[in-house]
Amino acid sequence: MADLKSNFIGIKSPNPFWLASAPPTDKEYNVRRAFEAGWGGVVWKTLGSEGPPIVNINGPRYGAIWGADRRLLGLNNLELITDRPLETNLREIKAVKRDYPDRAMIVSLMVPCEEDAWRAILPHVEETGADGIELNFGCPHGMAERGMGAAVGQVPEYIEMVTRWCKQYTRMPVIVKLTPNITDIRKPAEAAMRGGADAVSLINTINSITSVDLDIFAPEPTIDGKGAHGGYCGPAVKPIALNMVAEIARSAETAKLPISGIGGITNWRDAAEFMALGAGNVQVCTAVMTYGFKIVDELISGLSQWMDEKGVTSVDQIVGRAVPNTSDWKDLNLNYIAKAVIDQDKCIKCGRCYAACEDTSHQAIAMSEDRVFTVKDEECVACNMCLNTCPVEGCITLEQMAVGEVDPRTGKEVVAEHGDWTTHPNNPSCLTLQ
Amino acid sequence: MTHSSATNGIVANRVSPQQLADNFSDLHGPLDDHEAQVAADRCYFCYDAPCTTACPTEIDIPLFIRQITTGTPEAAAKTIFSQNILGGMCARVCPTETLCEEVCVRETAEGKPVRIGELQRYATDKLVVKGEHPFTRAASTGKTVAVLGAGPAGLSCAHRLAMLGHGVTVYDTRPKAGGLNEYGIASYKSTDNFAQAEVEWLLSIGGITMQCGASAELADLQARHDAVFLGIGLGGVNSLRAEGEDKDNVTDAVSFIADLRQADDLSKLPIGRRVVVIGGGMTAVDAAVQAKLLGAQEVSMVYRRGKENMSASEFEQELATSKGVHLIYNAAPLRVTGNGSVAGVEFGYTQTVDGKLEQTGETFSIAADQVFKAIGQTLLNVPEGLMIEGGKIAVSDTGATSVKGVWAGGDCASGGDDLTVTAVAEGRDAALDIHASLSR
Numbered sequence: 105m106a107d108l109k110s111n112f113i114g115i116k117s118p119n120p121f122w123l124a125s126a127p128p129t130d131k132e133y134n135v136r137r138a139f140e141a142g143w144g145g146v147v148w149k150t151l152g153s154e155g156p157p158i159v160n161i162n163g164p165r166y167g168a169i170w171g172a173d174r175r176l177l178g179l180n181n182l183e184l185i186t187d188r189p190l191e192t193n194l195r196e197i198k199a200v201k202r203d204y205p206d207r208a209m210i211v212s213l214m215v216p217c218e219e220d221a222w223r224a225i226l227p228h229v230e231e232t233g234a235d236g237i238e239l240n241f242g243c244p245h246g247m248a249e250r251g252m253g254a255a256v257g258q259v260p261e262y263i264e265m266v267t268r269w270c271k272q273y274t275r276m277p278v279i280v281k282l283t284p285n286i287t288d289i290r291k292p293a294e295a296a297m298r299g300g301a302d303a304v305s306l307i308n309t310i311n312s313i314t315s316v317d318l319d320i321f322a323p324e325p326t327i328d329g330k331g332a333h334g335g336y337c338g339p340a341v342k343p344i345a346l347n348m349v350a351e352i353a354r355s356a357e358t359a360k361l362p363i364s365g366i367g368g369i370t371n372w373r374d375a376a377e378f379m380a381l382g383a384g385n386v387q388v389c390t391a392v393m394t395y396g397f398k399i400v401d402e403l404i405s406g407l408s409q410w411m412d413e414k415g416v417t418s419v420d421q422i423v424g425r426a427v428p429n430t431s432d433w434k435d436l437n438l439n440y441i442a443k444a445v446i447d448q449d450k451c452i453k454c455g456r457c458y459a460a461c462e463d464t465s466h467q468a469i470a471m472s473e474d475r476v477f478t479v480k481d482e483e484c485v486a487c488n489m490c491l492n493t494c495p496v497e498g499c500i501t502l503e504q505m506a507v508g509e510v511d512p513r514t515g516k517e518v519v520a521e522h523g524d525w526t527t528h529p530n531n532p533s534c535l536t537l538q
Numbered sequence: 539m540t541h542s543s544a545t546n547g548i549v550a551n552r553v554s555p556q557q558l559a560d561n562f563s564d565l566h567g568p569l570d571d572h573e574a575q576v577a578a579d580r581c582y583f584c585y586d587a588p589c590t591t592a593c594p595t596e597i598d599i600p601l602f603i604r605q606i607t608t609g610t611p612e613a614a615a616k617t618i619f620s621q622n623i624l625g626g627m628c629a630r631v632c633p634t635e636t637l638c639e640e641v642c643v644r645e646t647a648e649g650k651p652v653r654i655g656e657l658q659r660y661a662t663d664k665l666v667v668k669g670e671h672p673f674t675r676a677a678s679t680g681k682t683v684a685v686l687g688a689g690p691a692g693l694s695c696a697h698r699l700a701m702l703g704h705g706v707t708v709y710d711t712r713p714k715a716g717g718l719n720e721y722g723i724a725s726y727k728s729t730d731n732f733a734q735a736e737v738e739w740l741l742s743i744g745g746i747t748m749q750c751g752a753s754a755e756l757a758d759l760q761a762r763h764d765a766v767f768l769g770i771g772l773g774g775v776n777s778l779r780a781e782g783e784d785k786d787n788v789t790d791a792v793s794f795i796a797d798l799r800q801a802d803d804l805s806k807l808p809i810g811r812r813v814v815v816i817g818g819g820m821t822a823v824d825a826a827v828q829a830k831l832l833g834a835q836e837v838s839m840v841y842r843r844g845k846e847n848m849s850a851s852e853f854e855q856e857l858a859t860s861k862g863v864h865l866i867y868n869a870a871p872l873r874v875t876g877n878g879s880v881a882g883v884e885f886g887y888t889q890t891v892d893g894k895l896e897q898t899g900e901t902f903s904i905a906a907d908q909v910f911k912a913i914g915q916t917l918l919n920v921p922e923g924l925m926i927e928g929g930k931i932a933v934s935d936t937g938a939t940s941v942k943g944v945w946a947g948g949d950c951a952s953g954g955d956d957l958t959v960t961a962v963a964e965g966r967d968a969a970l971d972i973h974a975s976l977s978r
Contacts, residue, residue, distance in 0.1 A: 172579040172580075173576060452643040452646040453588065453643055454582045454585070454643040455586055456582060456583070456584065459585035471585075475586075495647070
């Protein structure tokens, strides 16, 4: 069986599954239960400076988006960093780490953007025996209004500065958690790297309003008639997170920067995908908030089985495996020709592919009187929309045309050579080069 | 006096009042909001959906289900009613397993269709129970139409005509409107006096005058109105053509079903200890199941052909067996025995040879103190001058009879199955044709 042991920037854990800094890691009670359930590590919910703790709202903190059967697809939260005294958290962190020495204990931090504030808190954290710290530069609401969280994460210079302070004042590894609420994720990652960060973790939550109460005309969740944007997470944000992880992993400047992947990871497959795109480990929150700690059993069994099937013996061997295949659009092979094929035995004749293709795509599906749906190869551009709307998995597939065959749509022979936009005759800049 | 299932003869009060209430409660209780959401979530919103095509009234089923999922069941109800004004009753009595649900792509995919009938009930109940009527009448056309028969066809026709601005008078010989919805449907399919509530709701469009308990002559109606629609149903019942059929306690299943529906107190309704129902349609099932529910000890339903030929659906057959009805196939009645009153029925086994039903020569007898005949209904009291085709009033696709100015629809008219939903479609389409004719 595959060995799931993880060593992320020198922090060891029995598996690469950590709980992200969030409500599930807010206190000793939760974290002990998470460790008993089998989680490899936790990032303790963000601590603030000494003194009176912050206060949370007492109305609804979460908003949600649901799919079929009310399956939670996206979660929006208005919760702030821990609202418990610093001393209590530190005492609990120390106790838990003492009892679970094999698990990763990372402490998330967010203090004012002043050198003294960071210098003051770091020794206290170090004293707990924690394995590392994560700098919360991502929290998009509340704390950002006070010049912390995303307010720091959106300014690369601040990221670099604070990271440098932390590296200066502690021996612990420093992970910088990035906000996705920026235009180019590589800039803050580069800043963290310049500041000496050992790793980045991403993504934090995305600014969001989940819905609007149409009776009182206020965003939801609504607190006494008003709503504020929150941070969006859960399965819905996974594609955004995957891209941002890949952007950092395949950028020459940050290619060597370790990444802890976060964003909608719900099952082993999601975890494997993040790792394939360059994440050294992953952090989970919404999935446990939806289903409880027990999902880690499936994460472990699924990843192990897949690794065994792939003949892979350690998680390091899968990290970044998909990075070389992640390219720019201009490098995609325009000579690759595929056509959609509908398996008539699997087809249940719902006609959704037809509606999608006929109404919105390329009019490349024919419908007979008796509801037999077939692809018109002479029209099909293999856009994949039929496959994406088909309710039956595996019913519609895209099949590559063989070299030498003639594409009935273009009348051109399929060639073996790679041909992309950079060399395409229609590309004006390509013409310039000639 | 209290009796049990084992009490001899035909007696009332075989089961406790509580048990009776349970037995005759809704076959399918209404879906609550959550159940409706879960059920509606399963609809794939098919293109040119097979369910809609399979519905005789062509309700836009994917649309109404989508309207349920988006929290607007009232809009869903309007989608249904715009095609089928008796969508509430149809949701209860349609054999969906042989119509919309049979062709649902999820039946194809998983053997479990979307629960279309129950979702239709969920949506339509929202409006009917609230008493909200979603349609308004067009300006009066000054034309009047007579509708003969207040059953599904007649009511559907009347409503559409009223909506289009015509004045409608509906005549029915029975004291209550509704036709088979009121008199011919198993009680557990339409509880809480729904048929009357639905009629009242339907009439709230206005412009319809009801003349129940009144008979009318076609010639007179033709003279007094601009058009006439006949929705008179099938008034006659086929006979067994078996010896001894005239013995006491051999009656029509339709009368039994009507008596049941009209009974104020089911505990006063007598039922035999041993009941035999002869026939293979929905009427036979409704009679057999209800005999069992009233407390009969043994109920046999005997059909002269095989299971596959039975017009009662698979679902109806399973319902009957689940209630304890003994289904016997391939047996035809030879004679009814007994001295004055029925004591038993002798059957001969049948087989089909070269497409013809024959006796095999083997016989058997079933003891019975009550026999219900459910072997089909026939057209009675057809006004003179109308062309008849296959025992029914001959009509065009839009319900026009051979006589100018007279339309017909529902069970009395040719074409289509004898189903409530088919009658509704025919009544509606005839109304549209009448409207077109009157607008010329």
